[in-house]
Amino acid sequence: MKQLSEQQIIDNWNKLIKLIDDTFVDTDDNERHTKLREMYDYFEDRMSVAPASGKAAYHN
Structure with missing residues (x-):
């Protein structure tokens, strides 16, 4: 998974x-x-740091 600063x-x-x-x-x-x-203001924290999926297979 790509790491962002x-x-x-x-x-x-x-x-x-x-x-x-x-x-x-x-x-x-x-x-x-x-x-x-x-x-988007409400979900800002979640959207900016959470992965798109909790399944590792989706991040290959």
Whole structure:
């Protein structure tokens, strides 16, 4: 499994947040940007450090 430095994890997270901010815009009838940011802010710790799967075979 590839090991990332703390700075690489932070940089990757910031890229994801920037992508969300640049791609989605709230409108009067659609709050997609706000909802996505709330979800990603809530799961930030888990998503940035947890592996994609708990099964080692998936990380080959």
